[in-house]
Amino acid sequence: MSVRLGLLGAGRIGKVHASAIAATPGAEFVAVADAFPAAAEAIAASAGAEVRTVEAIIGADDIDGVLITTPTDLHATLIEQAARAGKAIFCEKPIDLDVKRVRECLAVVEETGAALMVGFNRRFDPNFMEVRRQIDAGTIGAVEIVQITSRDPAPPPADYIGRSGGLFRDMTIHDFDMARFLLGEDPVTVFAAASNLVDPKIGALGDVDSATVVLTTASGKLCQISNSRRASYGYDQRIEVHGSKGLVSAENVRATTVEIANGDGYRREPLLDFFMTRYTQAYRNEIAAFIAAIASKQPMTPSGDDGLKSLLLADAAVTSVREKRVVEIG
Amino acid sequence: MSVRLGLLGAGRIGKVHASAIAATPGAEFVAVADAFPAAAEAIAASAGAEVRTVEAIIGADDIDGVLITTPTDLHATLIEQAARAGKAIFCEKPIDLDVKRVRECLAVVEETGAALMVGFNRRFDPNFMEVRRQIDAGTIGAVEIVQITSRDPAPPPADYIGRSGGLFRDMTIHDFDMARFLLGEDPVTVFAAASNLVDPKIGALGDVDSATVVLTTASGKLCQISNSRRASYGYDQRIEVHGSKGLVSAENVRATTVEIANGDGYRREPLLDFFMTRYTQAYRNEIAAFIAAIASKQPMTPSGDDGLKSLLLADAAVTSVREKRVVEIG
Amino acid sequence: MSVRLGLLGAGRIGKVHASAIAATPGAEFVAVADAFPAAAEAIAASAGAEVRTVEAIIGADDIDGVLITTPTDLHATLIEQAARAGKAIFCEKPIDLDVKRVRECLAVVEETGAALMVGFNRRFDPNFMEVRRQIDAGTIGAVEIVQITSRDPAPPPADYIGRSGGLFRDMTIHDFDMARFLLGEDPVTVFAAASNLVDPKIGALGDVDSATVVLTTASGKLCQISNSRRASYGYDQRIEVHGSKGLVSAENVRATTVEIANGDGYRREPLLDFFMTRYTQAYRNEIAAFIAAIASKQPMTPSGDDGLKSLLLADAAVTSVREKRVVEIG
Amino acid sequence: MSVRLGLLGAGRIGKVHASAIAATPGAEFVAVADAFPAAAEAIAASAGAEVRTVEAIIGADDIDGVLITTPTDLHATLIEQAARAGKAIFCEKPIDLDVKRVRECLAVVEETGAALMVGFNRRFDPNFMEVRRQIDAGTIGAVEIVQITSRDPAPPPADYIGRSGGLFRDMTIHDFDMARFLLGEDPVTVFAAASNLVDPKIGALGDVDSATVVLTTASGKLCQISNSRRASYGYDQRIEVHGSKGLVSAENVRATTVEIANGDGYRREPLLDFFMTRYTQAYRNEIAAFIAAIASKQPMTPSGDDGLKSLLLADAAVTSVREKRVVEIG
The missing domain is CATH 3.40.50.720 (NAD(P)-binding Rossmann-like Domain)
Incomplete structure (x- = not known):
């Protein structure tokens, strides 16, 4: 049926x-x-x-x-x-x-x-799924440091910025979910530093466009997130997870494997530069997972609670920047 | 309509x-x-x-x-x-x-x-299409040397070998078509050297499983093809085209961009190891091109003549191995 | 003479x-x-x-x-x-x-x-020199975010830890200097989070072995540093600098370019795993620069002041971890 | 002493x-x-x-x-x-x-x-030594196909061409030695196809500048060599060795690991473009091996016989091109 x-x-x-x-x-x-x-x-x-x-x-x-x-x-x-x-x-x-x-x-x-599932599509990207699978398989031992680089190709339109909730709630929230997905443990502190470097209009709207975030967990795991609303070379979405036994990382995705070499050096094409192209397979897998969970009556992941927890981290990051301090998660 | x-x-x-x-x-x-x-x-x-x-x-x-x-x-x-x-x-x-x-x-x-189109699907692979596009755009100047590495993950079943027409007509024929696609000029001589190294059963059937081919064109362009019925690391499909101004190459395709590092070194997964997975997009593009040609009443490529010419190259390679000599294409 | x-x-x-x-x-x-x-x-x-x-x-x-x-x-x-x-x-x-x-x-x-020169050898590494040269040439526009990954292959002996001044003064100090070298502007705030994950003996000595640091400058530039006393895959020394026009990065260094492929995938050797091997050329260049500065009576770089400033950043990082707060540089 | x-x-x-x-x-x-x-x-x-x-x-x-x-x-x-x-x-x-x-x-x-040692320096390149070491260690099983790409950055002066003995005796001879070094078995047939594509002056001197060579051994091993007197992107020196269990390859060497990314894509510098720079370490290792062999009174490798055998292959390649046929090595 x-x-x-x-x-x-x-x-x-x-x-x-x-x-x-x-x-x-x-x-x-x-x-x-x-x-x-x-x-x-x-x-x-x-x-x-x-x-x-x-x-x-x-x-x-x-x-x-x-x-x-x-x-x-x-x-x-x-x-x-x-x-x-x-x-x-x-x-x-x-x-x-x-x-x-x-x-x-x-x-x-x-x-x-x-049954509620929240659309953190990146958990379903084949690359990040494989990172998680390697962690679960014990390949890198205990997770110690997670490094997420997440940069949009270009800022969204100003009117979108205005109703987006700001960089942390709109963009970094995906990275907060990825951090939780990979750390296997909830962050207990959030520190964020952020600037308006890309476009003064974003600053005029009270938002930032460049940010670094540090998360820590109760057991001492660390996570770094680096964000920008601009990446001239495409949609930069990389992860590395350092563990007690090794490192597992996921590099960016390109449309082709073509390289051109001449007197200027070796050149590969820019990255896929649109989130829907970059995450095509992730969206497919996500909806398939939703459908499979309905059919099998299994719990849904990411859950509403996952949605809430990442929003709490985003709010804490906003506070951290505003008050120039580390924020503890209740 | x-x-x-x-x-x-x-x-x-x-x-x-x-x-x-x-x-x-x-x-x-x-x-x-x-x-x-x-x-x-x-x-x-x-x-x-x-x-x-x-x-x-x-x-x-x-x-x-x-x-x-x-x-x-x-x-x-x-x-x-x-x-x-x-x-x-x-x-x-x-x-x-x-x-x-x-x-x-x-x-x-x-x-x-x-209107007839012959299924040389590799011409529609996004990577090889981009290689050709760069050649057509003049990026590498005049084509001089084409190098094709084409290795199957594992030999087909013995009964398939028997009715396949042999390595050159079954497997290399794709590389002959690719050579013609990239050289932009028909080969005039064929030299092939081949061995039975992978599986003695293949030799017992009168076929070879490892081969190198050299093609030359009237203007002096050169093409090398390297074939094997075995590649433990996956389906190896690479091309490089050297021209007067530079090199354009297409590397292999993997399912993910994940890399694992530990005391043994840095490890990436094997290649996609099945032709249907490796060339999924090529098959899609190929059929879309067929449909578009019907709709627009445009000529179809690759044509029946393309099919014939690659078969003539394959026959010449068979003769070259059998008679240990260079074979001229009439 | x-x-x-x-x-x-x-x-x-x-x-x-x-x-x-x-x-x-x-x-x-x-x-x-x-x-x-x-x-x-x-x-x-x-x-x-x-x-x-x-x-x-x-x-x-x-x-x-x-x-x-x-x-x-x-x-x-x-x-x-x-x-x-x-x-x-x-x-x-x-x-x-x-x-x-x-x-x-x-x-x-x-x-x-x-005339005094302080031994921050990494400024003389050919890779990092080239990163700096590209920044100076305007290739990436204005510097926005610097990301430094710096991991030792293995912790030093316990007795060295005891007299090292701790992770930030002993190890991160090189990264602080590199941050200053690449930011082109002095940091005004330091935030550090750190843990003892690698070896309990290090914690018993009152030190940490895993750390993340965020630096900000007056103009809003950001810098992330990721440190660990352990990297099973070798001496991990990477830099990426994101600017308004692009990214320049320096990858790790290996002894050879050899890769092995088989059913387990594609494997490259671990990184050079000893600082003297990794930075052989940097040490040479550094001493050559010292000698050239004596001969030409030119100012020496990095100077005593550079040494002082990186130590101040290290002290600030120690304070940041101890007091769980952002520390401003006077 | x-x-x-x-x-x-x-x-x-x-x-x-x-x-x-x-x-x-x-x-x-x-x-x-x-x-x-x-x-x-x-x-x-x-x-x-x-x-x-x-x-x-x-x-x-x-x-x-x-x-x-x-x-x-x-x-x-x-x-x-x-x-x-x-x-x-x-x-x-x-x-x-x-x-x-x-x-x-x-x-x-x-x-x-x-005691006589002949200067085939490439055997002492750390990358190619490692390729050979992996073969000797059995990593790839029995050697089946060797592929050598060897391209000079630019043609030598015309007066050098005139007294060089021609492409095969001057340039390919290094690749013949490398083929013998890696095949572990002497070639028994040589086929070469060659053209004058790079510079008409070379053709006027009776020489070629672009070539492909196929070697076969008695046991059926195959070797491909691809040569050109021109490579706009630097001195192209690559090897791959396919065996029954896998592939070992050596990629090109660059001065730095720096990469630049922007809207044009990802760019790495050209290759080292001078044989003395590319093979600096090989020359060192070669002379050290000569000295060590004198000191230890051990046999010298590559020997005079190695020099002779590669020259015989070069002569055979010349004959192959002139007479458009496969040449058997006596």
């Missing part, structure tokens, strides 16, 4: 997930809703799904799970509605930019017993 | 092309035929196509083009039938193992004016 | 510098002193130099400059004596582990007008 | 070997001779050696071995004289360009029992 899905939000990331559903055997894409009917209709037409209202999808008998890819400010409310309607829920990160609202929402999820 | 396709042959490679059709916008997979009905039904079911007989597909009014993925000994006959029925034709390489039969078949294709 | 040199201290690093002098045209190695006459004699014999007392070397008329490679606790006193005797001075880092003593010593150097 | 050496020929390569002697403990550089007294005096002065005549060096009682680095046409005669004088002999390749003359010379060497 196939897993029947509805999509709430027919924007850029909604389309990615619609493709992922189509590529997943055992999944059926039933319906899509969007405030812009044309967007919903485009996805529906190409996927053989119906256009319905949000309410109709959440309340439908022929739908097992919903994917929430609306603007962020609707996430928590839709999660609550879907949870009460007994739907399995996939929600893009973040649940909300406000920790209090996230806690309320997760209380509803808990109370209803709904 | 979409391009309507029929598939003749529901084996391993037939399935790959069925997926490629599904992934190509503007294509419609109408019907599939196979000597084993169950195989045809499996593909039909998953793709929403019908099962028909070969004759019904070739004669169908609702089909624009056929893909021939049957055993090799049927290729030429099916091409002729499809050409006479006015269908556009994609045929897996080789058209036939016998040059005379290939010429007869191509005469029919010419006479009927049918 | 050649530059005539005396060596104070015939230990491991003294031997390295004796070789460097021999390899530098225009330098003459006149005499060596050591508390252990046999050590001095061994160097003297192989280099064609005399054994003298420390006092005789510092007071000699036939010596232009001295190299101080004694135990650390003698550095400051010998610098003062040599400065007063009008000698040019090369001194291994650190001048002293105590900032107050360093300041006293530098006051004498200033008062006497002596 | 030290090994006392005389140098016959104070040109470019003579200077390299003079440095190598100076860097080898247990060696004493006694005297140098050259047709140009100034050249000999320059080396003598910097090395603390005497200038003598060739005859005086060959006849000297205070000299154990001679290094012959004169123009090629003097090699054989000087080897014969030194052999008769009981000296150990190191001679740059080739012994002579004429096989008959080489055989005469080697007959004298055999008759006198003289």
